[in-house]
Amino acid sequence: METEVKETKGQVVSAENPGIVAPADWQPVIMGILCNWCSYAGSDLTGTSRIQYPPNIRIIRVPCSSRVDPWFIIKSLQTSADGVLISGCHPGDCHYISGNYYARRRFLVTKKLLNFVGYHENRIQFSWVSAAEGPKFAKVVAKVTEDIKKLGPLHKYKKENLK
Amino acid sequence: MARVGVFTCFCGANIADFVDVPRVVEETRKIREVRCSIEYKYMCSDPGQQMIRDAIVQQRLTSVVVAACSPRMHEKTFRKALSDAGMNPYLLEVANIREHSSWVHQKDKKAATDKAIDLIRMAVAKSIANEQLYEISVPVTKRALVIGGGIAGIQAALDIADARIPVTLVEKSPSIGGRMAQLDETFPTLDCSQCILTPKMVDVASHPYIELIPYSEVIELDGFVGNYKAKIRKKASYVNFANCTGCGACWQKCPVKVPNEYNMNIDKRKAIYTPFPQAVPNKPVIDAAHCTMLLKGKCGICAKVCEKGAIDFKMQDEIIEREIGAVVVATGYDLWDPKPYEEYGVGRYKDIITSLEFERMVSANGPTGGVPQRPSDGKVPKTVVFIKCIGSRDEAKGIEYCSKICCMYTAKHAILLHHKVHDSHAYIFYMDIRAAGKGYEEFVKKAQVDTAATYLRGRVSKIYKKGDKLMVRGEDAQIGQLVEVEADLVVLATAIIAPKDNPNLARLLGISYDKYGYLSEAHPKLRPVETAKAGIFLAGCTQAPKDIPDTVAQASACAAKVCGLFSGDTMKKDPMVSKVNTEFCSGCQNCVTVCPYGAIVTEEIPMGHGSKEMRVVSKVNEGVCQGCGSCVAICRSMAINLSGFTDPQIINEIVAI
Numbered sequence: 001m002e003t004e005v006k007e008t009k010g011q012v013v014s015a016e017n018p019g020i021v022a023p024a025d026w027q028p029v030i031m032g033i034l035c036n037w038c039s040y041a042g043s044d045l046t047g048t049s050r051i052q053y054p055p056n057i058r059i060i061r062v063p064c065s066s067r068v069d070p071w072f073i074i075k076s077l078q079t080s081a082d083g084v085l086i087s088g089c090h091p092g093d094c095h096y097i098s099g100n101y102y103a104r105r106r107f108l109v110t111k112k113l114l115n116f117v118g119y120h121e122n123r124i125q126f127s128w129v130s131a132a133e134g135p136k137f138a139k140v141v142a143k144v145t146e147d148i149k150k151l152g153p154l155h156k157y158k159k160e161n162l163k
Numbered sequence: 164m165a166r167v168g169v170f171t172c173f174c175g176a177n178i179a180d181f182v183d184v185p186r187v188v189e190e191t192r193k194i195r196e197v198r199c200s201i202e203y204k205y206m207c208s209d210p211g212q213q214m215i216r217d218a219i220v221q222q223r224l225t226s227v228v229v230a231a232c233s234p235r236m237h238e239k240t241f242r243k244a245l246s247d248a249g250m251n252p253y254l255l256e257v258a259n260i261r262e263h264s265s266w267v268h269q270k271d272k273k274a275a276t277d278k279a280i281d282l283i284r285m286a287v288a289k290s291i292a293n294e295q296l297y298e299i300s301v302p303v304t305k306r307a308l309v310i311g312g313g314i315a316g317i318q319a320a321l322d323i324a325d326a327r328i329p330v331t332l333v334e335k336s337p338s339i340g341g342r343m344a345q346l347d348e349t350f351p352t353l354d355c356s357q358c359i360l361t362p363k364m365v366d367v368a369s370h371p372y373i374e375l376i377p378y379s380e381v382i383e384l385d386g387f388v389g390n391y392k393a394k395i396r397k398k399a400s401y402v403n404f405a406n407c408t409g410c411g412a413c414w415q416k417c418p419v420k421v422p423n424e425y426n427m428n429i430d431k432r433k434a435i436y437t438p439f440p441q442a443v444p445n446k447p448v449i450d451a452a453h454c455t456m457l458l459k460g461k462c463g464i465c466a467k468v469c470e471k472g473a474i475d476f477k478m479q480d481e482i483i484e485r486e487i488g489a490v491v492v493a494t495g496y497d498l499w500d501p502k503p504y505e506e507y508g509v510g511r512y513k514d515i516i517t518s519l520e521f522e523r524m525v526s527a528n529g530p531t532g533g534v535p536q537r538p539s540d541g542k543v544p545k546t547v548v549f550i551k552c553i554g555s556r557d558e559a560k561g562i563e564y565c566s567k568i569c570c571m572y573t574a575k576h577a578i579l580l581h582h583k584v585h586d587s588h589a590y591i592f593y594m595d596i597r598a599a600g601k602g603y604e605e606f607v608k609k610a611q612v613d614t615a616a617t618y619l620r621g622r623v624s625k626i627y628k629k630g631d632k633l634m635v636r637g638e639d640a641q642i643g644q645l646v647e648v649e650a651d652l653v654v655l656a657t658a659i660i661a662p663k664d665n666p667n668l669a670r671l672l673g674i675s676y677d678k679y680g681y682l683s684e685a686h687p688k689l690r691p692v693e694t695a696k697a698g699i700f701l702a703g704c705t706q707a708p709k710d711i712p713d714t715v716a717q718a719s720a721c722a723a724k725v726c727g728l729f730s731g732d733t734m735k736k737d738p739m740v741s742k743v744n745t746e747f748c749s750g751c752q753n754c755v756t757v758c759p760y761g762a763i764v765t766e767e768i769p770m771g772h773g774s775k776e777m778r779v780v781s782k783v784n785e786g787v788c789q790g791c792g793s794c795v796a797i798c799r800s801m802a803i804n805l806s807g808f809t810d811p812q813i814i815n816e817i818v819a820i
Contacts, residue, residue: 036235037695041235043262043263044235044262047261047263047266047267048266050269051267052267052268052269052270053267055271058281058282058285058820059259059263059282060813060817062792062808062813063791063792064792064793066757066792066793066796067791067792067795067796067805068796069810071814072813072814075817076817080820093675096759096789096791096793097759099759102757102796102797138267
């Protein structure tokens, strides 16, 4: 299912549900789940190189991208995040030999499923960032943040609205 | 109820300048489970750690969150602080508010502070689900496997064996020695290569702690650090080494002639051969690809002349298994094939040779007896042109990197040429002279001054034939003019490349390699001899181009690492491994399939208490498990969990903000 992104004045509208709106200065929350050996190390390098990126991402460290259960993605979107970024080692470079291949297949299926149930495909993004790619990590985060800002809030799925 | 302590670090000004630490402390204090929230200038310093220890005791904390730099930096430091206070070190969580907040959001203090608070919230939530974990003790098999018997492998094997640790040295070719055995003299001292290498080769053969397995390859490596199992295929040599005396009657009589790899195919060897006279072990092998007896069943002369009856045409490849604790990989290098340089006429003109061919020619035991000869007519060359950077530093035709040793060996060749042919003259076309090393610059000066070699800075554009001479047309960039040299012989300094088997070997060992095929070290600066896989080390050119001193230094460093690994009878291992809850395990064995280390096995347990009916469940071998968590994500019944990164921990983190 393709969801169209709508442009409005003065407020941001959710791409999935036109009923959900937020003020124009709304900032999305992005859950970043990074593998310890490549992407987390890469994000550390972004820090040590003082490369600036948007502050919307909240980073969780896991040993390998294959540790990421689709449950984490769904739970993030349900409770706290407007988008999810998952990043691992480049295919072929997995610290655990083959973990990111499993991850890659699993993500594709998860993304299709979430797309099918109504989430815009850009809400769930994957990237491969190596430990040496500090600048790339900043670029990826900037791009993901930009994409999710366009998609608007996921309010109705948020914790405080469920209460 | 959990009692969490939060300790926020200023990191001098690194955090405090961009994150409002007092607000962070105030906000985090409001979290329900947080008992104390403390700030300090440098949490990693001794007084900082003392604050953590005091708070643990006074507040009876159940877990600790340190908000500071990356956990990759100081996690160990703070874990130690916890254990010093009598707390399980794995009850620590680190919130990375420096690399992930203050350093990357320097223009927006409010956003950086909000993010820091969120990161601490996540860490607090995670720490509540942390469990007490204990380091795993794994027994160590004290035997090292060295792959490759060049100077790197020889040095590593000798150094390890001298520490009274048994070593198995596996070499692909019939003799150890590697590339260094092919060299005539070595820069910058012009030591005779054979003279310094062969005593070491003999030491390897006679060392009581070294088991030398020549003419063999590693085909399988299972297990984990301290407990590897290697399978080695010993290729059939068709010569029974126990009976062979190395008398040489067989290869003198053998009628089959084959290009001699040791002499860069300049002359011929026999189908039964030892690679070179000083080979270790000095026993011949039969080249099965060329022996007519093995191919067509005709000949068998070697068997007839062998008085000891050592020839055995029915010999088969043999699989040898060894239990080992550590591996040193030293597979060396190959040379780049200069065929893409068509404008030089490579392949068309016989008198264009590579540096290693030249090296064999000037070598006293070489095919031309130590005096270089033109391959076309056998005349001694008077004018020799050396061209450097053939394939190196050439993105268009070859590879991007510098091969490191060519500047030096070309200077050596100019000197050797002068020694062997006194009235000769060397012209050297170069891009840059890279002579960084002890005595290296002086050595190049020696080539330029003493032997009066003409160094021309510039590339050669074309080589063409004029009579029996080769006309080398190039540029002298320093005078900005085209130059033409009438040469008898042209020598190309071809690039060093990684052995083409390296990717296969890397896959077999479970280590990574770079885009050129060189095996990757764990850290380019601080861990240059280790690989990302514990217990596997790299020596020599298999990691990157190197000269002999660097190779030997790295090999000795490998030996020190191996000895350190084997210093105790057991090894401590991180407890972040998977655990199976057999109550929930349905025995689907998805985890067995997905585990890249074969760490998960199945076992049978009773259906219920006292029941005689059995069911199959998974079981994790803690020693083998590396803690990737693939099995956790694949488990449908959520029966398996990864200590330190359990589902409750990560879900807690997700729902915390």
